[in-house]
Amino acid sequence: MKVAIVGAGRMGSAMAARLQQAGNDVVVYNRTREKAEAVGAAVAETAREAAAWADTILVSLADDAAVLHAYGGPDGIAAGLRGGSVVVETSTLDPETVHRVAELVGERGAALLDGPVSGSVPLVEQGKLTFLVGGPADALDQVRPVLDTLAAQIFHVGPLGSGAVVKLAVNTVLLAINQAVAEALVLAERAEVPRETTYEVLVNSAIASPFVAYKRAAFERPDQTPVAFSLDLVAKDLGLIGQLAERVGAVMPQAAANRAAVLAALDVGMGSRDMAAIAHWLEVGVPNES
Known part of the structure; x- marks a missing residue:
């Protein structure tokens, strides 16, 4: 064709x-x-x-x-x-x-x-x-x-428009998982468990999913992994989710909290980095010099 x-x-x-x-x-x-x-x-x-x-x-x-x-x-x-x-x-x-x-x-x-x-x-x-x-x-x-x-x-x-609605619903879950994984990894690291050790458990646990598996390199080796979904686009999608929620009367506190975290990362110049870089923002609040 x-x-x-x-x-x-x-x-x-x-x-x-x-x-x-x-x-x-x-x-x-x-x-x-x-x-x-x-x-x-x-x-x-x-x-x-x-x-x-x-x-x-x-x-x-x-x-x-x-x-x-x-x-x-x-x-x-x-x-x-x-x-x-x-x-x-x-x-x-x-x-x-x-x-x-x-x-x-x-x-x-x-x-x-x-x-x-x-x-x-x-x-x-x-x-x-x-x-x-x-x-x-x-x-x-x-x-x-x-x-x-x-x-x-x-x-x-x-009908027309349903694809956009379902994609925003999917991304609501996807972006929540991304935030949760980042927080879990930083929590374990602060308690002196290496990130790789924690991730091995995550991908073999009840929360294992295709997303958790294919984001592993981005979380473990962020400087060596190409950007797949940048934080500025994450912020855009969370904004669309919030707009749709307001129009239809859906209450979404978790999505609102996730957006606040991403916007804070953007404020310190992390917009072009992969979504997994939210873990770095949680660690230090500023992007790596590299």
């Missing part, structure tokens, strides 16, 4: 590479052209050009503002869409943003799925992402061959 990737960040680049390896024709657009060129696929000059070329468009951007900018205007995604094409919005967004861009997509006779993913770059490379998809079933059937290349599991969770 002809697939366009809009957004050549860590996840977008990995998805483009995986799809190319599987034999799909791929074009990439990114506002910073150098990032798109680094993927090794064809590069579009505009988001409109990428969308006009493709049958399936996967969008992977950092936040709601970037998504709204990418869809709108004469060079945006919506302007290039052809009738019958399908856009899969994989970014983590406010559900209201999903509905806003759906109007632009629908005006062009195309379909939008909100399909945020659970998983990191290594899982993209292995084709083991989890897609949480909201939107029409027939559109999902149309793009399933593309998503199957990237995913071990595809959940159709309901």
Whole structure:
């Protein structure tokens, strides 16, 4: 299939590479052209050009503002869409943003799925992402061959916007686990039990999970492990969770406490570091000089 990737960040680049390896024709657009060129696929000059070329468009951007900018205007995604094409919005967004861009997509006779993913770059490379998809079933059937290349599991969770809601629910748990693991490790270290010893118990205990296992290197060897999910994006997602909770009347004290801790880490310059670096903030309150 002809697939366009809009957004050549860590996840977008990995998805483009995986799809190319599987034999799909791929074009990439990114506002910073150098990032798109680094993927090794064809590069579009505009988001409109990428969308006009493709049958399936996967969008992977950092936040709601970037998504709204990418869809709108004469060079945006919506302007290039052809009738019958399908856009899969994989970014983590406010559900209201999903509905806003759906109007632009629908005006062009195309379909939008909100399909945020659970998983990191290594899982993209292995084709083991989890897609949480909201939107029409027939559109999902149309793009399933593309998503199957990237995913071990595809959940159709309901109508448009449901994918964004479930992704925020998943991240509520994920980010709580990250905070709890960081606190547990620092507690044990302060009591003179090495971090590696504690982690070995964690991954073989009742709290063992895929997340706890694959974050081990980030917690034990932070200076040698690439960033998978930066703390500034963690703060963004916790903000979205708080906004949704306020709209629907959900009381979420743990998520609020986790956000306060992450914002404090950002205040001392840790935003670009991996989410596991929250353990370092708990230790000393400032980032490592390295």
